[in-house]
Amino acid sequence: MKTRITELFGIKHPILCGGMHRLCVPKLCAAVSNAGGLGSLTASTYPAKDDFVKAIREVRKLTKKPFWCNVTMLPAVHLGEENYKNYFDAIIEENVPVVEISGMPVDRLANGEYIDRLLEADVKLVHKVGAVRHAQHAEKVGYSAVIAAGVEEGGHPLNENVATTVLTPRIAESVKIPVITTGGMATGRSLAAALCLGADGIMMASRFICTTECDVHPNVKQEIIRRQENETVLYGNTIGLQGRALLNDSIKKVIEIEDRKGGLQEILPHIAGTWGPDIWEKGNMNVGLIPVGQSIGLIKDVVSCKELLERIIKEAEEIINRVKTKL
Numbered sequence: 545m546k547t548r549i550t551e552l553f554g555i556k557h558p559i560l561c562g563g564m565h566r567l568c569v570p571k572l573c574a575a576v577s578n579a580g581g582l583g584s585l586t587a588s589t590y591p592a593k594d595d596f597v598k599a600i601r602e603v604r605k606l607t608k609k610p611f612w613c614n615v616t617m618l619p620a621v622h623l624g625e626e627n628y629k630n631y632f633d634a635i636i637e638e639n640v641p642v643v644e645i646s647g648m649p650v651d652r653l654a655n656g657e658y659i660d661r662l663l664e665a666d667v668k669l670v671h672k673v674g675a676v677r678h679a680q681h682a683e684k685v686g687y688s689a690v691i692a693a694g695v696e697e698g699g700h701p702l703n704e705n706v707a708t709t710v711l712t713p714r715i716a717e718s719v720k721i722p723v724i725t726t727g728g729m730a731t732g733r734s735l736a737a738a739l740c741l742g743a744d745g746i747m748m749a750s751r752f753i754c755t756t757e758c759d760v761h762p763n764v765k766q767e768i769i770r771r772q773e774n775e776t777v778l779y780g781n782t783i784g785l786q787g788r789a790l791l792n793d794s795i796k797k798v799i800e801i802e803d804r805k806g807g808l809q810e811i812l813p814h815i816a817g818t819w820g821p822d823i824w825e826k827g828n829m830n831v832g833l834i835p836v837g838q839s840i841g842l843i844k845d846v847v848s849c850k851e852l853l854e855r856i857i858k859e860a861e862e863i864i865n866r867v868k869t870k871l
């Protein structure tokens with residue numbers, strides 16, 4: 545299946561792994577890339593530049609295929625502008641081919657110094673956006689592609705709450721650069737639908753947690769399979785950063801605090817689990833915020849990245865052919 549995205553990144557399948565703090569480490573990144581997609585190495589997992597550089601080199605030992613690095617420039621307790629500069633320096637020095645940026649666009653960092661250097665170094669920039677105007681901005685300043693991130697997505701959907709089904713065609717008709725869809729993507733049906741909506745590929749994150757190569761506690765994978773599409777919630781509007789997370793004890797507490805306008809300091813302890821080993825390594829599903837998307841309703845098994853990507857392509861092609869014969 546060739547699209548503008550497979551051509552742009554030199555990959556076999558138009559399927560990309562979205563950034564996941566703590567989970568998108570070299571093993572999973574390389575597994576997705578070796579399976580023919582675009583694997584992600586998420587920079588925020590490595591606050592020190594040296595560790596990030598080591599991780600990039602580790603990916604290169606595990607795969608000869610293209611991969612991308614995610615740099616998240618959202619308000620964060622553990623990262624700031626100096627970290628972002630270090631990440632982009634490392635990306636340029638290590639010749640990383642593609643970068644996924646979320647939050648602040650990179651032209652706003654250090655008065656535009658970094659976007660100029662990245663473009664000069666021929667690094668392809670992709671921005672994750674939740675609105676048409678943000679996609680248009682990314683195109684104007686030199687990004688190679690945009691990700692249309694609908695409100696269904698895990699992580700931090702924009703608080704305008706536009707669904708993938710509307711956001712994707714709106715962005716596709718508003719920019720000339722390729723569009724990748726994310727939020728609600730997990731199967732071959734998702735890929736077929738995304739192509740119909742005007743996208744050139746899909747990005748998934750939650751789906752990749754339930755792969756054999758994602759090193760999280762088995763409880764996490766089983767809980768994602770057990771839970772359905774109506775078991776995630778939006779939170780964070782009272783602290784200025786909306787997020788979507790799995791419905792659990794911690795998020796219920798967060799919502800209770802937000803309902804009475806309790807404030808950031810009171811909320812922080814309940815969302816802190818995401819940053820520690822309790823959830824991902826120990827499999828305790830009620831001790832913090834677990835950022836997953838509504839796509840969990842579509843996740844039914846744990847498979848290898850290769851099997852997953854091949855299955856998605858086969859199913860998408862079958863659906864597209866079936867629709868064609870009906871016309």
Ligand SMILES: Cc1cc2nc3c(=O)[nH]c(=O)nc-3n(C[C@H](O)[C@H](O)[C@H](O)COP(=O)(O)O)c2cc1C
Pocket residue numbers: 562563564565567586588614615616645646672693696697698699700726727728729747748749750751834835836837838839840
């Ligand atoms: C466990 C997890 C961690 C995430 N961490 C990040 C992150 O560090 N930076 C980021 O830009 N997006 C992050 N996201 C959002 C994803 O990259 C992606 O936009 C979103 O999850 C897509 O929706 P889906 O999970 O339903 O496929 C995370 C998502 C998950 C599930």
